[in-house]
Each structure stands twice: as C-alpha cells, then as structure tokens.
Amino acid sequence: MSTMDITVTVNGEQRQASVEPRMLLVHFLRDELELTGTHVGCDTSQCGACTVHLDGHAVKSCTLFAVQADGREVLTIEGIGAVGELHPLQTGFWEEHGLQCGFCTPGMIMSSAELLRTNPNPSEDQIRHALEGNFCRCTGYHNIVRAVQHAAGAMAAGAQPQSSAADD
C-alpha cells in the first residue's frame, strides 16, 4: 500500500514519518513513535483509553487517521508531565487513588485536562458528565472524580502544570 509523508508536532517535537493513509493516529503514536502511554482499549471510540490532545482539544486517537494530524500538534500523556514534574492531574490521580491497573489512566487524565481547561471549577456532575467517554473497569469512578476535584483545587490554588507543553 502506498504511503504519505506527514509532519506532526508531538509533545513539542516535530516528527516526520511516511505512513499508510489508513494508519490510525493511535497506532502512529504507539508503533511509529513508541509513545505507548496512549492505550487501545476498544478501537471503536467507546472507551477513551486512547485520548490525546489534537491542537489543544481532547480527541480519541483511534478515531483519526495519522494523516489527519499532518501539520498539527498532538499532546500525549508522555508530554503532559513526567516523574518529578507531574501535572496537577497526575498528582491528583496519585493522591486520590484514581487508578488501579492504570490502563485507562492516560486517557482519563487527557480527558480531564480538557475539562479543566474549559471549566476550571467543575461540579461532581460536570466531572462525571465530562468523563462519559472514558471507561474505567477498576475504580468505580469514585476516586477518579475526587482526583479531578483535587487537581482543580490545586490548579485554582496556583499549581501550574509543570509539563513541557505548559512551559511553552
């Protein structure tokens, strides 16, 4: 099958590749760029495990082709924060035990980041609503809601996301 050349800015870094037009963004991230923090839970846009940001908006990377990201910016869990410089959401999930197996966690964090960007002080109902597209089979969501609240509180109190993306 023929390929297309694309240039995508991923976590602040320009990446070039030649990909089949049918390659999904999630497989581009995982297989071509070896950014395996973005997970595949369903490949049908239901579970949210593959959520990343495209030009600042949360999207399910199993719903887009890699070629659709050509010339655009992608932020993945690896770009939102790292050990020693965790994003307040990563801290929130840690503090509130918002994860068990951790498989849904990157997607949860990316979706929650979109929520807090548009609504810095969400109610419990708003958090639950915003996470409708993300399954967690482990936590019962109880602590995920608290994790997001924790992060919202920390961010309101001045904690900044310490990610490279936020430093730009």
Next chain:
Amino acid sequence: MTELPDSNYKEPTSPQKFMGKAIKRVEDPRFLTGTGHYTDDINLHGQLHAAMLRSPYAHAKIGAIDASAALAVKGVRAVLTGQDLADAGVGSIPTGWLLPDLKVPPHPAIAHGEVNYVGDIVAVVIADTRAIAEDAVALIDVDLQPLPAVSLGSQALADGAVEVHPEAPGNVAFQWQIGDKDATDAHFAQADRVVTLKLRNHRLVPNAIEPRASLAQYQAAGDEYTLWTTSQNPHIHRLLLAAFVLGIPENKLRVISPDVGGGFGSKIFQYPEEVIVLFAAKRLKRPVKWSARRSEAFVTDMQGRDHESEAELALMNDGRMMGLRVKTIANLGAYLTTFAPAVPTYLYGTLLNGVYKFPAIHAEVTGVFTNTVPVDAYRGAGRPEATYLLERIVSKAAAELGLDASEIRRRNFIQPDEFPYQTPVALVYDSGNYEPALDKALGMVNYTQLRQEQAEGRRTGQKYIGIGFSTYLEACGLAPSALVGQLGAQAGQWESAVVRVMPTGKVEVLTGSHSHGQGHETTFAQIVAEELQIPMEDVSIIHGDTGKMPFGWGTYGSRSAAVGGSALKMALGKVKAKATKIAAHLLEAAPEDVEQVDGSFRVKGVPEGGKSFFDVALMAHLAHNFPEGMEPGLEEQYMYDPKNFVYPFGTHIAVVEVDADTGKVKLRQYVAVDDCGPIINPMIAEGQVHGGIAQGYGQAVLEETVYDEDGNLLSGTFMEYAMPRAEDMVQIQVGHTVTPSPHNPLGVKGIGEAGTISSTAAVANAVVDALEAFGIHHLDMPYTPEKVWRAIQDARKSQPQAADD
C-alpha cells in the same frame, strides 16, 4: 472441612506502623506518566503478527480450507489450521478442575473438524504487520457448513436439543449436588411457609479495559521459549502450556506477565492464542505477537455467570429460616476451561448458606454445554451467583412475611459465639460478627428517615424509592490445597514468597501473587517495612515472571493478602530469626538475649551498641568470621498453604429511585460496610470495594450478554453492551468492622471481590423494593428502562389501582 485451625493471629506490636495506613501507591508514577509496560507495549526485533480467522457461526462443520489467496499476499508468512496443530501433536487445552463423571470434550487451540461458538478459531495468519495479517484473514476461503446451534442452558437440556459434543450426551457436562436432601425435605415439612423464586443470573463479559495480548519468542539454541502474556497467574500458564498442550519442557518456557490492565478473572485461564503464538514462533523462527481487538475480546474472553435457578426457602412465621432448596442450570458455553467446573459447584453451592443459620440445605447443579463462548470465573466466581440468589429470596421472604428486610436477616444471623461454624454445605466459617456491620450500614444510610421518605413518595405517587440489602459472606483466600484436591482441583492453592536481603540492607521480595491493579507493590512493601522496621523505599516487590519467582499460583479469588501476604509474613519471620542470630554473633550474645527495637538489634535491656539492619545485612554477605556452620546470606523462602478459606462478610445497602414514567433506575446512594479483618492499606481496600460495586451494579442495571437462538452474540461491542460509566455511579460510602481471621498470621481476609459479590444483590433488591409499590415481587436483571417500564405497565394493567393508592 471440619476442623478449625488453631489461632496464630497476633496483634502487630511493632512501633513503626506501616500496616493499616493509607499509603500512596508506589507503582503509580509509571502508570500516571504513560511509562508502564503492558504486553502490547512490548515489541521484539523481527516480530511477526498473528491474526485469527474466527468462526462467524455458532456451530459448523469445517470443510476444505483454501489459504492460497492469503498466502499470496506480500508479507504473509504462514497460515495455520487445526490440522497443523494436530499433525504436530499439540494437545487439547485442559480443564484444571475435575468433578466426578465430568465430560471433557477436546478443546483444540485451532478448531478441528467443527467450530462450536462464534469466535472459535478456524485458521491463523502470520504476517509482517498486523494490518497485513488482518487483511489476509479475509482472503482465506473456508467451507463452513452451518449446523443448528443452542445458546441457552435450559434449551440445551430440552429433549431433541442440538448436541454440542458427542462426548456429552444431552449436553450435560456434570450433575452435582451438595447438602442433605432428606433433612431438607423434613425441615420443609415442618415449616410454616415456603417462599419460591425462579431467577436468571444472566451472562456477563468481563471487559478488562486492556484487551488480552501475547507475544512469543523462541530461541533454537537451548530450545528456549519466552511468552509475554496478559496473565493473572503466569506459573499456571506455564504449567498448562508445557505439560498439557505444547509439551515444552517446563524449564524451557518462561512466562512473563508484565503490567496487566485488569483481569477480573478473565486473565486466569489458558487461551488458544497463547498456544498459537508459541507454536508459530518456533515454526517461523521469529517472535510472534497477537493483540485482541475489543470485538475479539467480546467473543473470546471467558464470560461469567449464566445460571437459571429455582429456589425455595422454608420459613417459620417469625421469619426463622428452616431450609433452602436450589436447582440450577449452569451454562458452561462450548468448552470446559481452566476452572469452569469449580465455579457453579464448589464456589456456588457451598456459599448458599450465606450468613444465616440454616438447619438444612440441598442444592443441585447441572452443568451444560451450549454453542456460546466458554464461561469461567468472573469477579467473585460463583459467590455472586450464590449471594444474588440467597439475598433475593431472603428479601422476597421478608416482603411476603411483612417483615423489615433488615429484621429478617438479623433474626437469622449466625452469632459471634458460634464460630467456628459448620454449615450444612461443607464449609466451616472461621470467624464472624454480622450484626455490627448491619447496624453500621443502617446508621450510615439513615434508615428510618429513608423508609419514611419512601412511604411518602409512594403515597403521593411522586417518587419510587427502593432500599436493597445484601448481608453477604464470601469464601476467599483460595485455598487449603488438601481440601481443593479432594474436591477435584488439579492445582495446589498455596502461595510462595522469597525475601532477599541485599548486602546494603535493601530488600527484594519475589511473590507468586500477581498484581493487575490491586497495588501489591505497595501493600506487600508495607508488610515488609512493618516486619523489618525499614523504610518502604528500601523494599521492592517483584511478581509476574516465572523466570524469577519460585512457583506460585497467582492472583484470583481474593487470595493475595490472605495467602500471598501470609507467605510473605512467614518468610519475613525466617529472615528475622536468621538476622537475630547474626546480630547475636556480632553482639557476642546469645540469640535469645537479642531483641529487635525500631529496626535494630540489641542485647535486651541494653539500649547502646545495637546493630542496625544494614549492619546485619552486610555481615550476612561478607560472612567474615562467621561461626562454624552458619550459612552466609540473608534470603528466605516460604510456601504458605492456608488452613482454611477466609470468610469476609458485610452489609451493603443500595438506594435507588425508579422513574415510573420511563423505567429508568437511578442509583441514589450506596453504603458498603465490609469486614475483611485487619486492613493493610485502607485506601487500596476501599478502591477495590468501589470498583467491585460498579461491576456488580453493572450486572444489575446495565450489562447483558445477549445471544440469539442461533448462538449469534448480539451484544458484541460497547455499543450494545452497556458498561457502567462515571455518570451511572455515585460516591460510595464505605465503612468497616474488623473481625480477624483466626488462622492466618496476618489475620486478613479478602476484599477484592466483596463489592461485586454483594452489590448485584443489593441493587436488585433495591429495584424490586421500589417496584413492590406496583405489586411486582420479582424481576430478572438487568433492570433496563424498557424492562422496568414494561413491568410497571403490565402491573398497572392487571392491578389498575396498585400504584395509585
């Protein structure tokens, strides 16, 4: 199981507390930053990819297979069929639990001759990329001649039903019973009344969010295999693959389960894909990987539950329970898998006693083959089915007797001074104290006020609140090996731990337990830090690799803390004993005169001049001037075989509101009071409870695996199979009581399955309690809006004034 083990539980006395503290999980940073390593994240140089051609029919004869078009595709390396495996002498996937007269039809990894469910593997393509492999699957030309199929257990038992396997006439895999039939009949004859209930415990798909995946590597030099796979118990996989299926020498196969994204039982079992990638890796001399699509997970991950039951409860008019009779048809699906025969029998029938004082019980279970995905253990495994049946019929009895649902339970509880308690269905409960949990839950839910609100809402016809109870008990901490051996298990159920102290005083623990979300790297480190009085940072917990740990049986059945944790505690005891000896030598004192205070060893009553844990660890390795006969090093191992199951219990109360106009059930409040003995890390224990409740709630209200009569799976994606989402759940109120288990050294019971075991019954009882307003006394799950709405409509038609009172 008639003997109660002697008590060896002691209150911890060490000064620096790690146990019982809500310590943040040490494993989290890698998951939070996307740097965990799940099987699908691992790639090997030169790896090939496998894609499966799966049967679209529930039952069909396999005719000629023409793979030439697939093989012609560039990048396709091989197409494998059942014939290839048969020619190579690959064995059938075994079942690990044998009941008397059990029928065990062959279960080839790639179907041979016949397919028996939608999803059964017909052929496999191995290619350079996953995309090429998946494309080529569509080019295989197979002559599949559809045969009639059967999907429901009771239909498979009907006269003239299609036969799934010739080895199992009438589709009966086993007929099993427990309890005393005559005694039960006699008690029924004496009872004032009998309450009956017919119910279906419908089938579920486990749906761990990480799909299953396997990657195999073969090295001809040395004839060595490595398998990375999504497993809850890598040693069991190694044993089954080596000894029963592929005939690989067990010491030549290393099975690694790295980070695993949830299991809930579905990753315990031996699956065909693991056989296939290992076989293909050797044949093609390249690593071979397979990762499930979610659509494959729906038709291949072992499914759960699927009982059709009839129950009768004999009572006196004061609510006293006199006896229980149960008949259950358990749908086992197309093949017997690893633990399948155990689930609807020893994990179900023996749990039908619950927390009540039954003079007699009799239960009969018929295990049935159908043309559906195999059924095996799913979170709780048998115990949720027992709890659902028992707690539903007890609530129904309360309604019929006009007794409060909490009161009928209280009147029948086994009392705290009656332990050890022998039930009429084989188990001996270790310890329990059921009323405090009930009282605590009633207080937390504000029961009196809630009942008033319910009455008021019914009176005005404005609001239909339902309050549902589940005073559950589970048997976990699987299990005494001798006992399960008598019952048919082809497995031991002990657990291993190695504590390896390094020269610098850092500690590595190798455990046969496996963590796939349960937080063992934290809780097991808490046990070590507490025992040795060293910082948690000095401890690392290693699991999930047969190349590293001694044999272990893995994690399922809420066994990790009670069995794996106890093994660790015992190994730590040996480490401490040896460390004390070394310290005594260094201190020039007798070992009996040396004590450990705040982590350092000193001569009793002499605060100065003690030896730190580091001093001892270092000297253990230097071994300079060790006394004659003392072995260098500080590493100990313990294989712990429990003396009994452990029996956690509790009371869960669900409060729902049913919208009479739409049939929608909304969860309003959920209170869970659990008693799992002393808790190692309350934050982690509560997390397990939350997640379990969501899964149990999912069964009651949302989830349902639907097959049509031809065995087609109609709920094969997340579009048709409704999973609990954040908006379905509420904040869960969690409480605890603490009744230690008398027979393990930590006193711990299990908590991983409690939420699921209890919540389905609690939510079901809540929904039916709300529907009592319409004269509805039972409704099968799941309580979808349509089903509830129709039930209300029908009830209104037959009793026009019922709900309008």
